[in-house]
Amino acid sequence: MWGKSQNAGLTNCWGCGIVSLYGNVSEFSVIHSIDWTVKKPAMPATIHDVAKLAGVGIGTVSSVLNNSRPVSEETRRKVLEAIEKLDFVPNPSGRRLSMGKTHTIAVIITYFTLASQFERLRGVMSVIAESDYDINLFAIETIPQRNKVFQTVPRRGRVDGLLIFSIHPTKEDLRRIRQQKIPVVLVEGYHPELSHIFLDDMAGARQAVEHLIGLGHQKIAYISDYLDDLFSSGFNRNRYMGYCQALEAAGLPVRPEYHRQGWHTRENGRQMALELLNLPDPPTAIFCFSDEFALGVLEAARDMNLRVPEDLSVVGYDDIELARFAQLTTVRQHLFESGVQGVELLFEAIENPDAPIKEIQLPTELVVRQTTAPPCR
Structure with missing residues (x-):
């Protein structure tokens, strides 16, 4: 389809x-009825037709169309008259290739x-x-x-x-x-x-976690895409490294139980957040690989009747349009x-x-x- x-x-x-x-795409019309009369479609004029009518070769017609080599004014006039008479429209693909x-x-x-x-x-x-x-x-x-x-x-x-x-x-x-x-x-x-x-994804992630540490958070979790994803171009691992660097610089441990990985969907973000928030010692803040994940975390907080940001702080990454509507704290990268x-x-x-x-x-x-x-x- x-x-x-x-x-x-x-x-x-x-x-x-x-x-x-x-x-550039022309608008197409919607057919509301069908005419069952069989009509022979009019064939559009070709460059061969133009050349025949003007009495010149195809190469000459192409030269007139593309201004690729000098052509006498008389020959140019004949070609242009033939084009007008035949209502010839050059094929843009062919012209470009030529x-x-x-x-x-x-x-x-x-x-x-x-x-x-x-x-x-x-x-x-x-x-x-x-x-x-x-x-x-x-x-x-x-x-x-x-x-x-x-x-x-x-x-x-x-x-x-x-x-x-x-x-x-x-x-x-x-x-x-x-x-x-x-x-x-x-x-x-x-x-x-x-x-x-x-x-610099590493610096962006580090800045996000430093913001949470500056607010007084010490139990900060990270939700990410799979670190070994072959399509991540390394930025996934770079954000995780930025997260770890910020914790280590503040003298905070990198707790493996505070890291969750999953496919990049909002629902997965919600599920991973629920796992984190149901730990015996749950995090007070969650930093996310993307805004998509962060929006899922906000849903999980609502599911558990947790107030954001009073009970849980959330930071995303990307600053997509929905992040602004959700009033999400995030790392803006200039996507557009x-x-x-x-x-x-x-x-x-x-x-x-x-x-x-x-x-x-x-x-x-x-x-x-x-x-x-x-x-x-």
């Missing part, structure tokens, strides 16, 4: 894991349904909407999907560049990319030989901006393939709202 929406420009093959987005570019970029992104990833993609689309580029989006959630995409997508003639979110390319991935000579930019990923945009800068950096690489590798670090910021306070016990 396929669907398309105007402006957003999103086309999705449900269940196949591949989504295509286009910079100019050596597809004007399409591939975006490879993990866990597309997460609010944080969708916000990054919104940043990408804000730039694409103002350009003449389209994008093919490849949303991957499994290792076989990842391998298939990296084996088939990086091919010159199919896309002009790759924008990769939250994945560290392997040596084999890099070999394929180099072989095809396709510009690549990583966002929340790293490779010393590729331009990339990153955040990372998408914007990622695609802008890729455009630079497409226009200048020999440009030096760039490394851009985006800041994190602790946003204190209404889910943290000094412990009451």
Whole structure:
């Protein structure tokens, strides 16, 4: 089943894991009735028809359309008159290919349904909407999907560049990319030989836990995605390290029973919080790998009739839109901006393939709202 929406420009093959987005999408009309009369459709004019009517070769028509080489004014006039008479509309894909570019970029992104990833993609689309580029989006959630995409997508003639979110390319991935000579930019990923945009997740996590320690909390738990998740690009482990560093610097123990790991859903956040809050010595504060987890923790607190922040302090990570509605204290990473800068950096690489590798670090910021306070016990 396929669907398309105007402006957003999103086309999705449900269940196949591949989504295509286009910079400019025309609105389609809904058919309310069916005309059963069989009519022979009018065939649109082709470049061959234009060449025949103008009495020139196909290459000459292409030169007029693309301004790729000088053509006499008389010949240009004949071609333009033929185009107008035949109501000829050039095929944009063919025209782009004839100019050596597809004007399409591939975006490879993990866990597309997460609010944080969708916000990054919104940043990408804000730039694409103002350009003449389209994008093919490849949303991957499994290792076989990842391998298939990296084996088939990086091919010159199919896309002009790759924008990769939250994945560290392997040596084999890099070999394929180099072989095809396709510009690549990583966002929340790293490779010393590729331009990339990153955040200091360790410092962001450390700042969140230091905030809780400063309020007087000593029993601080951490809820995270699986630390060995192959799609985490290391930021999962970095946030855990930041959590541990803050505790150790304050002379507090890192208690294994205060760490819970699970798949990245709000319901899992709720379940892991219930486990923590039912411990014989429960934590007074919970720091979460993401706002999604933190929202689940807030639900668990309500289930147990605990007041936030009086009985339990909660800190998230990302600052998604729902975090603002929930008045959640969180670590803000500039998700939208990372998408914007990622695609802008890729455009630079497409226009200048020999440009030096760039490394851009985006800041994190602790946003204190209404889910943290000094412990009451």
